[in-house]
Amino acid sequence: MSGVNQGDDIHRVSVVDARRVVVKVGSSSLTTAAGGLDADRVDALVDVLAKHLSPRGPLRGPAAEGRARRAPGDREIVLVSSGAIAAGLAPLGLRRRPTDLARQQAAASVGQGLLVARYTASFARYGVRVGQVLLTSDDTSRRAHHRNAARTLDKLLAMGALPLVNENDTVATDEIRFGDNDRLAALVAHLVHADLLVLLSDIDGVYDGDPDLPGSARIAEVRGPADLDGVPIAGTARAGVGTGGMVTKVEAARIAAAAGIPVVLTSASQAADALAGRDTGTYFRPAERRSADRLLWLQHASTPQGALILDDGAVRAVVEGSASLLPAGIAGVDGDFAAGDPVELCDSTGRAVARGLVNFDAKEIPRLIGRSTRELAQELGPAYEREVVHRDDLVLLHP
The missing domain is CATH 3.40.1160.10 (Acetylglutamate kinase-like)
Structure with a gap:
């Protein structure tokens, strides 16, 4: 000591x-x-x-x-x-x-x-x-x-x-x-x-x-x-x-x-x-x-309203590359949350690696999973050509 x-x-x-x-x-x-x-x-x-x-x-x-x-x-x-x-x-x-x-x-x-x-x-x-x-x-x-x-x-x-x-x-x-x-x-x-x-x-x-x-x-x-x-x-x-x-x-x-x-x-x-x-x-x-x-x-006062499960590549991009979370890196979703709510970003084992403010409602996430923002924009409109969680609205829990 x-x-x-x-x-x-x-x-x-x-x-x-x-x-x-x-x-x-x-x-x-x-x-x-x-x-x-x-x-x-x-x-x-x-x-x-x-x-x-x-x-x-x-x-x-x-x-x-x-x-x-x-x-x-x-x-x-x-x-x-x-x-x-x-x-x-x-x-x-x-x-x-x-x-x-x-x-x-x-x-x-x-x-x-x-x-x-x-x-x-x-x-x-x-x-x-x-x-x-x-x-x-x-x-x-x-x-x-x-x-x-x-x-x-x-x-x-x-x-x-x-x-x-x-x-x-x-x-x-x-x-x-x-x-x-x-x-x-x-x-x-x-x-x-x-x-x-x-x-x-x-x-x-x-x-x-x-x-x-x-x-x-x-x-x-x-x-x-x-x-x-x-x-x-x-x-x-x-x-x-x-x-x-x-x-x-x-x-x-x-x-x-x-x-x-x-x-x-x-x-x-x-x-x-x-x-x-x-x-x-x-x-x-x-x-x-x-x-x-x-x-x-976000890190110390927020209560997560749900979770996004990330694939291994997305975990590396968020944790090591300080990147935003894109739809292509999402493997699953859990919870009932609204756009603007805090959610946890979890790896494939369920361990929370980050927390962020999500830009979409939980019910919208399933149709975004694994797809590129360009593809989503063409099919659903320009509002979908954006990050699911922006890097500026994200904190790492296990850097």
Whole structure:
């Protein structure tokens, strides 16, 4: 294990420079184990965030290269907050988080209003407006939909409001859920072109062993996936009301870091130090290049609605040649999908090698299989002289 451990001098320049910041806080940091919001915890978090908001109105665009170090009170913040389901438990007389979807949705319906009201009142102490944005994976997996989400978030920031983002648990089904707000936060950070993602929970970082056992050391910096090789990463929120654990937080950090966004993973009690760039939590160093917005959403947020089976030549062309998928390379189709839906591209064994946005309905695919675009255009018209999945709308799952 090659991670840098506590005590090493870390110069977190990217954290200090960050202008647009996404902060995610988990249920366990806002509520009691029995359910219900802890107003003092919410206020404590808001006190920290408010100090970093720009007093001169909204900032625009990413930090310019070469600008002087940023000072507190000169930032835009998007807050991704869990807690809706947990907040709704006590009012509904539930002793613990329900396992069935219907009662989870009911708790979210009650709790989301309480959560937003608490944040609205707390931020109002600083004259900060809050705008609620509820998302599902289905809202963000399609190009047009994720553009709308990005536009809404950008406009809220431009108008001086703080976006409060959560998964739309009241209507989300198992098929369209993000699964946890850690992954949602990573995707939102990419969507808004954030300069920093801060993941807050009740654990102060990634450890090289069980953090509750003597001898375990905090890993202060992760330069890449290899730094965590051999590190046992497990566990759930200690308060018992969240869905995420360290596994989901590390995966979210990897998603954001791979997209070029630095990440600090620490406890909510260390939020002030994290935003100030001090040596707290675990810092995930970002990759040098950002990937395209829609491709990150396609890979990590979309739910495939079907599959296309490719012949061996098409697999090589897509995976090794970065080519579009043409009708001639399709050997079969599975599922009931519409044009624009995400589908998996599978080899002859059924292994998904890529995911992409398909240009045809599933019912149209059988008559396209194995045929050239020129032949199809002559028989069916010019609308059929195109790729089934364009390379610009495709991500490799096993490069």
